Amino acid sequence: MGTIVAGAPVEVASGRTETPSPRRKSRGTAIPATEEGPTSLPRTQWLKNGLIDAGGTHEPYTFVVRRGGARVDARQRYERQQSEALIRRLKEQGVEVFHTHLYKGFGMAAEKLEMEDTRRAAAIAHGLGMRVDTYIQWNTMMYETFFAEEPRAKDWIQRDVNGQPILLPYGFQQTIVVPGFQTTQ
Numbered sequence: 001m002g003t004i005v006a007g008a009p010v011e012v013a014s015g016r017t018e019t020p021s022p023r024r025k026s027r028g029t030a031i032p033a034t035e036e037g038p039t040s041l042p043r044t045q046w047l048k049n050g051l052i053d054a055g056g057t058h059e060p061y062t063f064v065v066r067r068g069g070a071r072v073d074a075r076q077r078y079e080r081q082q083s084e085a086l087i088r089r090l091k092e093q094g095v096e097v098f099h100t101h102l103y104k105g106f107g108m109a110a111e112k113l114e115m116e117d118t119r120r121a122a123a124i125a126h127g128l129g130m131r132v133d134t135y136i137q138w139n140t141m142m143y144e145t146f147f148a149e150e151p152r153a154k155d156w157i158q159r160d161v162n163g164q165p166i167l168l169p170y171g172f173q174q175t176i177v178v179p180g181f182q183t184t185q
Helices: 061-067 074-081 084-092 112-127 143-149 151-156
Strands: 002-004 031-034 097-103 131-136 171-173
Touching: 061 074, 074 084, 084 112, 097 112, 112 131, 143 151
Parallel strands: 097 131
Antiparallel strands: 002 031
């Protein structure tokens, strides 16, 4: 029985030593391990030992294109970042939590297809015994699609002291303290 500490050198099956470089490292807490991998921890205990979180794409493809500056192969990169091959590779590298996007602020109907991509990727990760975390941008509205889907949202725009909309580089900042907002959630 060995020990796995995120960021610490570990001996792999071939006998060579590797140093994992996850995005998020454990705070030095060791996780008991067997030849097959880390031992299974009760659901309420697994976070206490740290985790390795990496993977997919943090942004939906629609946003990558909208913000500008996308590579010509942006669609292929997006698809690869949620592919079974990539998720399997991450699992083989010791990643425990697959990170991906879920919602950016375009509206539920506008993002439905990309949410289905996320659901498919999550099913792959779960099938491999991984957990999944998602990036959700709940307080922005991409007005081109969001206002068409929810006309009342024009009244949800957060405004500064002069009554001007607070505009982020990619959409309006919304406030959630307005009548009607909670009824759409």
